[in-house]
Structures are given as structure tokens and as C-alpha cells.
Amino acid sequence: MIEGLYEAHLPVKDLAISMEFYKKIGLKMAWKDEDTAFFWIEENKSWVGLWEGGEYQTPYHPSLRHIAFRVSYENMKNALTWLQSLQIEVVPFGKRTSIEPFVRPHQGNASVYFNDPDGNSLELMCSIEVPDAYKHMTNKLSLEEWEELLTK
The missing domain is CATH 3.10.180.10 (2,3-Dihydroxybiphenyl 1,2-Dioxygenase, domain 1)
Known part of the structure; x- marks a missing residue:
């Protein structure tokens, strides 16, 4: 992973x-x-x-x-399942309430967050290709919303 x-x-x-x-x-x-x-x-x-x-x-x-580990986009899609299989609690980022992986189009990446036993913030993160039309978007999107947007 x-x-x-x-x-x-x-x-x-x-x-x-x-x-x-x-x-x-x-x-x-x-x-x-x-x-x-x-x-x-x-x-x-x-x-x-x-x-x-x-x-x-x-x-x-x-x-x-805080440290972020690089993963592939395909592994990001399975990140929740993988972390839960290891009995690792996924946590929301910032003011978000969802623990789902999310995309930051303006930064060209996707993330999911969790903590180590000492409370250090850890993240799985991947780069994504962002079409020029979406590079200005600063809102965070779920992977599902992102993929749906790309099919339009």
C-alpha cells in the first residue's frame, strides 16, 4: 500500500x-x-x-x-478498507466530519487521515491529474464526487 x-x-x-x-x-x-x-x-x-x-x-x-505516505490512486480508493482491516481508526481532516478519502483539485492530490498510537497525525496521500478547468477549485470532493465530475 x-x-x-x-x-x-x-x-x-x-x-x-x-x-x-x-x-x-x-x-x-x-x-x-x-x-x-x-x-x-x-x-x-x-x-x-x-x-x-x-x-x-x-x-x-x-x-x-505530521507525515503523509505516498500511495497510488487505486490504493487510495481502498484506503478505508485497508486501514479498517488493520483496526486503525480513520479520522476527519480539519472541519470535515467525513472520514472518506477526499480530493483537493487545486493541490492535485487526494487524502485520508489517521493517527498513530501517540496521536501523531498520519495521512495516505496520492497525486491526481487535474484538468485545467478544475485547477481553480478549492473545495474538497469525495473520490466519488471527483470521479463523477471527471465524467461530465
Whole structure:
């Protein structure tokens, strides 16, 4: 099921300074929003997420205790079954209530989340091909909704 590392996260004090550093060492920008930036380690395979902000003073933040493992899209479709067969509880991401794997068209990936025994956030994640017409979409879609959209 797991093919490699998809992402790791790091907290940063100043996003602009950190972005310049990661560009300098040769990493290519994947995407950015107001307080995060992602750089490809291996394009479409693995990236590092840089997170800026004062919330790093709290005991937990995803950038401090989070790893995403790379899986294929076909394995993503079976991720819930696989995790449940291992008696691993799947958890919702952020404000979502569903535990189903979901697609982020604007980032070109799909994910499902779970925790290890120590409460570290783990994720199965895969890259997806996104047609230009959907690259602007920031809403999260279930795999079923995504596949239905692609057939239109």
C-alpha cells in the first residue's frame, strides 16, 4: 500500500525568508497560500510544507507532528478498507466530519487521515491529474464526487 513519503511539514518564523531559502537550495514551488508554502522534493511525488504563525506555541500543530505516505490512486480508493482491516481508526481532516478519502483539485492530490498510537497525525496521500478547468477549485470532493465530475 505505502510507496514512499509524500510530505513532511516544518514550522517557520518568516515564510518569505524560508521560501527564499528553499528556492535557493533548488526546490520548486508547488503552491502557496497566506501562511503556508509547499515545495516539491520530487515533483508530483514528495514535498515539504512550510507553516508560518504564532500557533506554534501550542502543544500540537500538524506541521510539528505530521507525515503523509505516498500511495497510488487505486490504493487510495481502498484506503478505508485497508486501514479498517488493520483496526486503525480513520479520522476527519480539519472541519470535515467525513472520514472518506477526499480530493483537493487545486493541490492535485487526494487524502485520508489517521493517527498513530501517540496521536501523531498520519495521512495516505496520492497525486491526481487535474484538468485545467478544475485547477481553480478549492473545495474538497469525495473520490466519488471527483470521479463523477471527471465524467461530465
